[in-house]
Amino acid sequence: MELDNIDRRILSTLQVTGRMSNAELSEKVNLSPSACHRRVSRLEAEGFITDYVALLNPRKIGRQTTVFVEITLSGQAEEVLDAFEREVAKIPDVLECHLMAGSADYLLKVVALDTEGFAQIHRRHLARLPGVVQMQSSFALRTVRQTTALPV
Structure with missing residues (x-):
């Protein structure tokens, strides 16, 4: 699968803030919510997006x-x-x-x-x-x- 500019914007945005709603994401990448959801689903299915995680503060958990x-x-x-x-x-x-x-x-x-x-x-x-x-x-x-x- 070839990535286009919209796919790249979706991936870049999700890497910075992965905890946003589809509506927020669609607004940031200038795409309708349904089209945005389809693209994210495709990026997940194709293995471009492998997981969603919470990044922890190492100092707060004693691993500084x-x-x-x-x-x-x-x-x-x-x-x-x-x-x-x-x-x-x-x-x-x-x-x-x-x-x-x-x-x-x-x-x-x-x-x-x-x-x-x-x-x-x-x-x-x-x-x-x-x-x-x-x-x-x-x-x-x-x-x-x-x-x-x-x-x-």
Whole structure:
């Protein structure tokens, strides 16, 4: 399916404010409510819109420390990668896990209350991940820009 300008406006608007009524959305993108609803339904059915979520304030829930962890594994064999990915997916403090090209095999984005909280996550979970031979953690001092909105 090819996206036209109206589809792009709908997607951009929903990424910024996903909790608006169809009437509000149709007004913002200059489309009738019924046509807007049909387009949103089509965008959902085609997989362009995968979910609707609430974004939480990390400070309010005690997760204000962000740590990026570079992980090097013992090898690149499929069973080593699969075992690592299976186990890392079970750690709720890991928000993102990316298989990387470069010096590290994986890059994790981990949230914690503070450095002590991260030390507990490291001890209980990260240090027990299969196949890990090296881990390097970098603490974010301040978030300069953060968005979930993709350019459309």
